[in-house]
Amino acid sequence: MPRISPSCFPSPSSWQPAVRLEALHGSRGPKAGTIGRSPTSPRWPGEASRLPTDHIVGDLLDLEDGPRALRGLGARRPGGSEGGAVTRTVRSIAAHLDWALAEHPTTAEPHDRISANPAAQIHAWYTAVLRFTGRDSRPTHHHAPCPRCEILTLFRDYGDAYIECRNIECGILLTPDEYAAHTQVLAAEYRQNPAA
Numbered sequence: 001m002p003r004i005s006p007s008c009f010p011s012p013s014s015w016q017p018a019v020r021l022e023a024l025h026g027s028r029g030p031k032a033g034t035i036g037r038s039p040t041s042p043r044w045p046g047e048a049s050r051l052p053t054d055h056i057v058g059d060l061l062d063l064e065d066g067p068r069a070l071r072g073l074g075a076r077r078p079g080g081s082e083g084g085a086v087t088r089t090v091r092s093i094a095a096h097l098d099w100a101l102a103e104h105p106t107t108a109e110p111h112d113r114i115s116a117n118p119a120a121q122i123h124a125w126y127t128a129v130l131r132f133t134g135r136d137s138r139p140t141h142h143h144a145p146c147p148r149c150e151i152l153t154l155f156r157d158y159g160d161a162y163i164e165c166r167n168i169e170c171g172i173l174l175t176p177d178e179y180a181a182h183t184q185v186l187a188a189e190y191r192q193n194p195a196a
């Protein structure tokens, strides 16, 4: 069997910078663009970082477009590199952040995974990046059974203001006060019937 010569492979100096730059600039991007690639496309170095990046970049552009449309500021300037577009979008969002957090029509929406509330979206990007880079704290498992499905699947992620049931058929959200009241009810039931 012939040996595979190292010269068959591209030099690290040619691909390592591309991998590092992939997260922001889509250095290996196909001609059709870098946003919203199909998950069925061939695997390539840097793809893992593209998944959260595509998600966040798409949401960033949407968040810029919302205030622009609602406040009559004109359309976003298209074109250029992804890194340049992200820089312009972040500047625009920062300039209108007070309005987005206080006056956007969705500011009353609760902070959950489908919320269009700008504050919830920004928080979700932050936690997604922490998770992707392994800088997040582990979720806290709350050991009382869920008040709806009665499974031991209540967790609170770091930074979240609520406790969530991870049973996908349940998904109940509880405030810490609601969880505390639930545990009081369980404790009272146990005192009345400790054999149950």
Ligand SMILES: [Zn+2]
Residues within 6 Å of the ligand: 146, 147, 148, 149, 150, 151, 153, 165, 166, 167, 170, 171, 172
């Ligand atoms: Zn549940």
